[in-house]
Amino acid sequence: MYHIIVNKMAGNGKGLRMWKEVEKYLEKKNVTYLVSFTEYAGHAGELIENIEENLVQAVVVVGGDGTIHEVVNKLVHKKVALGIVPAGSGNDLARSLGVPFAVEGALSRILKGSYQLIDVPKVEEVHYISIAGLGFDCKVAEVTNRSRSKRLLNKLGLGGLSYVLNIFRVLFTYQPSDVSIAVDEKIYKFQDVWLIAVANLPYYGGGIMICPDACGNDGALDICVVSGIGRWELLFVFPLAFRGKHIKHRNVKMLRGASIKISPSSSMVMQCDGEIVQNKKADFSVDENALKIF
Structure with a gap:
């Protein structure tokens, strides 16, 4: 049944x-x-x-x-x-x-x-299947989820565009943070971080290929960090992400690992599969082959 x-x-x-x-x-x-x-x-x-x-x-x-x-x-x-x-x-x-x-x-x-077996990432006690993110993109998701434009565009069959439109709303007020990221116990430090995506699969935000090499059955998570970039240059980089071309930009760092701990200098909004979560920590792990999916 x-x-x-x-x-x-x-x-x-x-x-x-x-x-x-x-x-x-x-x-x-x-x-x-x-x-x-x-x-x-x-x-x-x-x-x-x-x-x-x-x-x-x-x-x-x-x-x-x-x-x-x-x-x-x-x-x-x-x-x-x-x-x-x-x-x-x-x-x-x-x-x-x-x-x-x-x-x-x-x-x-x-x-x-x-069916196929797929990995399921976990941040603290919350599982997700596609992508978790912290920072600018999460603030955009938060604004989008309560926006009138999303409802209007959904009626027109263009719901994915609501995320894009709200990027411009958030861009000029968002304040980036300094962040330390431990990937399989190796420490990376970044200044002025705009967003961090921790991906099991490539897409989020209605078609943005933020981590083009992410694979749901490799036991690892792909991480995209965008840091040290100006607001106007971020606008230039953003359209590249729809085709996964942003990863070659000098202000984009791609990492990969099975155990990830993110420590920001100030509070960052977090989302999992587009849903805002209220976790105090950002410690990620992977449950391998944990879900049957068609």
């Missing part, structure tokens, strides 16, 4: 529209399923808190990366696999894994039953 988790409000109503397509497809294929609808933040995780591993073959999320983030935290090290029908604004996990954005393609992939 498949347990379908639907966030009707994902993508400003896209979740509900896609669920109707999903329902028709599953009925046509005579697939046995249970469906649950989320009603508030955190509800997706609650709905599968006590999932019966011997009864449920997969949890299928019809929603965005935020809903997936909640579900991932309940499926780590479980026999139950994760399936995705992308219905959010950014859909970066689907983009990284090559999951079709169309309902029929996404469901066909799931119903074939061929």
